[in-house]
Amino acid sequence: MTDLDQKILQILIDDGRRSFADIARELGISRVHVRDRVQKLITDGVIEKFTLIVNPEKIGSTVSAFFDVEVDPQGIEAVAEDIARQPEVRSLYIMSDMSSLHIHTLTQDSKALEDFAHRNLFSRKHIVKVNCKTLLSRIKNRRGGPRI
Numbered sequence: 001m002t003d004l005d006q007k008i009l010q011i012l013i014d015d016g017r018r019s020f021a022d023i024a025r026e027l028g029i030s031r032v033h034v035r036d037r038v039q040k041l042i043t044d045g046v047i048e049k050f051t052l053i054v055n056p057e058k059i060g061s062t063v064s065a066f067f068d069v070e071v072d073p074q075g076i077e078a079v080a081e082d083i084a085r086q087p088e089v090r091s092l093y094i095m096s097d098m099s100s101l102h103i104h105t106l107t108q109d110s111k112a113l114e115d116f117a118h119r120n121l122f123s124r125k126h127i128v129k130v131n132c133k134t135l136l137s138r139i140k141n142r143r144g145g146p147r148i
Contacts (some may be wrong), residue, residue, distance in 0.1 A: 001046065004029070008037055009046070016050045061106035063113050064135035067121070069101040075126025076101070087117045 004027070009050040011023050011024045020038070040072065071079050076094060084092045088105040095102055107113040113134070121130050125142055 001041075005037055005046070008034060009041070012038070012047075012050075016052070030095060056106045060108050063105075063107045063109055065105045065107070065113050066133050066135070067101070067103040067105065067117075068131040069121060069127060070129035071099055071101060072126040072128060073099045078125060079126050083120050086116065086120055088112070106118060 007027055008023060011018055020031045020034040024034045027034070031095045038047070069079075076099060080094055082093060083089060083101070083103065088107050089103060090106050091104045094100075097126070103112065105116060107116060113132075114136065117130065117132065121127055
């Protein structure tokens, strides 16, 4: 990836709606060149998709919770796949110890969070331990960047 590609990516991370013409003007290159570079980044899998960031409080999801879930290693993939399909789950990661999941959820309120935990965690086979922390305040939001 070139320095130009890095600059284009940073512009799109900051504002995915920027037009090729705007990016071209900012970088001092042609609109066609920007379009070609972005298309190559998509083709090469560097850009996976364009998306947006929604303020969860504006859509009624006021409880942001982070679960660390210890799972029997033989069940971790099945548990992860099933929990990832739940609408409350915003991100889910299998951690390097291969026996724990890190899950971020958004729910309307504490009752909905408790319902999620009972439905998906407390009664599930292979889950050994559940730790949950709720968000108090956002200091820095992740806007784009590498997929982790």
